[in-house]
Amino acid sequence: MSLKISGLTKKFGEQVALNDINITIANNEIIGLLGPNGAGKSTLMKSITGVLKIDEGEILLDEKNVSENEIESKKKIGFLPENNPLYNEMYVKEYLQFVANLHNIKKERVEQVIDLVGITPEKSKKISQLSKGYKQRVGLAQAILHEPDLLILDEPTNGLDPNQIVEIRNVIKEIGKEKTVILSTHIMQEVEALCSRVILIHQGKILQDSPISEFKGKFESLEEAFQSYTV
Numbered sequence: 078m079s080l081k082i083s084g085l086t087k088k089f090g091e092q093v094a095l096n097d098i099n100i101t102i103a104n105n106e107i108i109g110l111l112g113p114n115g116a117g118k119s120t121l122m123k124s125i126t127g128v129l130k131i132d133e134g135e136i137l138l139d140e141k142n143v144s145e146n147e148i149e150s151k152k153k154i155g156f157l158p159e160n161n162p163l164y165n166e167m168y169v170k171e172y173l174q175f176v177a178n179l180h181n182i183k184k185e186r187v188e189q190v191i192d193l194v195g196i197t198p199e200k201s202k203k204i205s206q207l208s209k210g211y212k213q214r215v216g217l218a219q220a221i222l223h224e225p226d227l228l229i230l231d232e233p234t235n236g237l238d239p240n241q242i243v244e245i246r247n248v249i250k251e252i253g254k255e256k257t258v259i260l261s262t263h264i265m266q267e268v269e270a271l272c273s274r275v276i277l278i279h280q281g282k283i284l285q286d287s288p289i290s291e292f293k294g295k296f297e298s299l300e301e302a303f304q305s306y307t308v
């Protein structure tokens with residue numbers, strides 16, 4: 078998988094949400110997308126997944142422009158949006174089967190993913206009955222069902238309790254062994270636990286794109302580094 082973003086600019090009216098973003102990803106790695114509220118993280122993720130149309134620049138996935146190859150690109154990308162939209166009235170397995178049908182995926186894969194994200198005991202429950210952590214697992218399951226090469230996760234552990242956070246991180250770590258994962262988070266421990274590379278966005282621009290050790294640099298902690306760049 079290769080992803081090359083060049084000169085990406087996205088505006089909402091007068092507001093420039095992303096300003097001349099350039100990113101190259103060539104390896105399977107877990108990348109932490111950091112930045113204060115309103116920095117442009119979700120906008121970047123939605124731009125890559127094709128949910129938002131960009132104003133300037135281009136996004137190449139495996140050397141093909143995502144806006145000109147929408148269906149092909151979507152096959153290669155899995156997306157867990159912020160606030161994990163799910164159909165609450167559906168049952169877990171029924172919902173995942175529904176998503177699998179949209180992608181033309183065999184039934185066996187649904188069971189495989191249910192097992193991978195650890196929701197086998199919950200698979201016959203209604204989504205509305207699940208705890209937030211299990212809902213998040215269902216969101217992850219729908220994102221990986223079609224075996225995407227690139228997984229984009231917008232604040233995947235937001236609002237979870239400490240146990241659920243660890244569990245979801247383990248699932249992401251497992252997936253990250255074979256896929257490229259871009260995840261946004263405000264939790265520096267998460268970055269430390271999962272990511273090899275950090276991209277820091279502030280006011281729509283990239284301030285830092287480096288291995289985690291370089292990002293930390295002379296600072297005692299990632300929090301300190303984050304503050305020094307963004308205050």
Ligand SMILES: Nc1ncnc2c1ncn2[C@@H]1O[C@H](COP(=O)(O)OP(=O)(O)OP(=O)(O)O)[C@@H](O)[C@H]1O
Nearest residue numbers: 089092093094112113114115116117118119120121
């Ligand atoms: N649909 C939209 N219409 C108008 N402005 C938008 C829209 N989506 C995002 N914005 C603006 O673009 C900027 C970047 O927002 P974005 O949601 O990408 O930030 P973020 O880094 O994901 O923030 P957070 O950490 O709070 O989730 C913000 O100023 C936001 O208000």
